Amino acid sequence: MDAYFPIGIVFGIPNDGQVASAFNTDPAEAIEFFKAVFGWTIVFPISGIFAILGAYCFTFKFKLGWSSNKFLIFVLVTSIAISVGAFKPIHEGYKHTVTALKGISELKKAESIQSKWQIKTAHPTKQIYVLVIGESARRDYMHAYGYPISNTPFMESKGTLIEGAVSADDYTIPSIQKMLTLSKAANHSKDNANLEYNVIDAANLAGFETYWFSNQGKINKKDTPITVIANRARHKQWLKESMDRSEKVSDSQLIPLLKKAVKSDDSGNSPKLIVLHLMGSHSAVCERLIEQPLLGAVKNQYFQDPLCYVSSIKQTDGLLEKIDQILTDSGKTYSVVYLSDHGVSHNEIQGKIVMNHASPASKHRSIPLYKFEDGEANLQKIKARKFMFNLTEGILYWLGIDTKQVSNPRDLFSGEDQKDERNELEKLSGRRLDPYIDIRGK
Ligand SMILES: [Zn+2]
Incomplete structure (x- = not known):
């Protein structure tokens, strides 16, 4: 008890x-x-x-x-x-x-869900769309957003960076569930998945060839709202499905799957939507560093976890660069959106700082939101409040899909502040302050 x-x-x-x-x-x-x-x-x-x-x-x-x-x-x-x-x-x-x-x-009833989307028009402007769902990345730990250690060289080279994105929840499952389904009215009791209006079904119905490649765990076809949504994709693969679950698998193992999907002509002339779900900077973050060496060292082991965290951001930045390379080499037009499901908070556990989900603090939901496309040469930084509760609407805009449900979807990458319909900022400001730790010299 x-x-x-x-x-x-x-x-x-x-x-x-x-x-x-x-x-x-x-x-x-x-x-x-x-x-x-x-x-x-x-x-x-x-x-x-x-x-x-x-x-x-x-x-x-x-x-x-x-x-x-x-x-x-x-x-x-x-x-x-x-x-x-x-x-x-x-x-x-x-x-x-x-x-x-x-x-x-x-x-358990999810397999029989009937999509309720009514598609009006689809006018995608790119051949390939890639949605990269990162894990536990908090933007104030990224150099692109001002962190004092260089760990995002690719993100700073080109594209559009939004400063002001707020994740839909503190935890992976409820957050992604809310992000990838159409949000219900602000006063709706929120935690039931609106699975009939998920983003993959919208893309399927609008004529996209859909793919979902994941480095996260999967137990069976309907174990979480995320796998239910992922299973709606025409092509899907979980890296950990066929191996020992405790095995450490690098996000970069998603790259060959991406390459194959980009090349395949199974869609004819249809546009493709490819989702990559990363392990990114998930807690036990030192174990996530598979290819990326630590960015320096700390004298005091108390700060080892933040050091791993800062380094894991660089690992994901490197992955984005590889994605860009594959898409550029394909000669196709493309657009890539990267964001994280939520951030992390600092907690002291067994005499050390640990970056995890425990006791979520004020910055726990401050996430990166970034887009890059073919033919770009500069980085544009935009300060604008964007609530990931509205992500599905933003994805519809990005893919050029007009539906009866959302006739004029709003652009995620505009300079316009979104209204805080759920008073999320007020709730977050009531939490303990939890600024980033500058690990230099620690
Ligand atoms: Zn997560």
């Missing part, structure tokens, strides 16, 4: 995103989660459980009555006190678990 206690200390009271993510996560990520969480705090529930079990055995062995044994009463009262301390997170956890389970049972 009080097993949630250590998680509660580090992560705070659980919310739907945490619970949904815990239910949907891949076993390797779940192990990372528990590794990050369980420090000394595990002592509380374990000692609680052992105290109760010990007292129970003791009572039987010596045939003692509960009421006559002061020691046992003491143990019992202590155990209850510990449990009561953990009661609030448990109660919250229960509530959110019920919501998450409801969502999962909805997913």
Whole structure:
């Protein structure tokens, strides 16, 4: 019962995103989660459980009555006190678990979802569109957005960079679910997936050849809203599907799949939409550095995780450069959008700074939003507030698709601030401040 206690200390009271993510996560990520969480705090529930079990055995062995044994009463009262301390997170956890389970049972029906999009016109201007969904990248850790260490040389060379994108959630699954489906009205109870209006179906119906290549985990065809959406693509592949799940797989292994999709003529003259889902800068970030060496060193191990994080950004920047190279070599016209599902926050765990999802702070949802296309030579930086709740609408604009549902989709890369319909900025400003750490000299 009080097993949630250590998680509660580090992560705070659980919310739907945490619970949904815990239910949907891949076993390797779940192990990372528990590794990050369980420090000394595990002592509380374990000692609680052992105290109760010990007292129970003791009572039987010596045939003692509960009421006559002061020691046992003491143990019992202590155990209850510990449990009561953990009661609030448990109660919250229960509530959110019920919501998450409801969502999962909805997913079981997902295979039979009928798309409800009504396409009016499609007028794409490029032959190939690539949507790169990054992982856990926070923009103030990128040199392109002002971080003091050079880790984004490609992003600074050309394209359009938006400063002001706010992710749709703090966690992967709810965030991508909201990003890749048409947002419901602002006052709608938000966490049910609007899967009938997902972006892949819109592209299919508008005549695009669709592809989804993922370096993230997948358990079965309908384990999360993300795999449900991904499965709507005509061509799809998960890198980790056919190998040991704990194996570390570099995002760059998506490159041969991209190359093949770009070259293939299975679409005839139709435009292509290719989605690449990265592992990027996911927590346990030092383990993500497969090709990219560390950008320098830190004297104090306390800052090792931020150093890995800064370096992982460079790894993703290198991947974007490779994508650009393949598309340029193909001789086709193209447009690439890169963004992250959410950022991370600094948490002190076992005497070290850890960059993860725990206790999301004020910058947790400040993400990069970047586009590059064929024939560009300069970088344009634009300051504008863009809410990723509206990403599907922005993707429709990008692909040149007009639907009955969104007749005039808004451009993600315009200078116009979007209205904060869900008061997200106010909610974020109420969180603890969590500025980036300059690791130089640390
Ligand atoms: Zn994520």
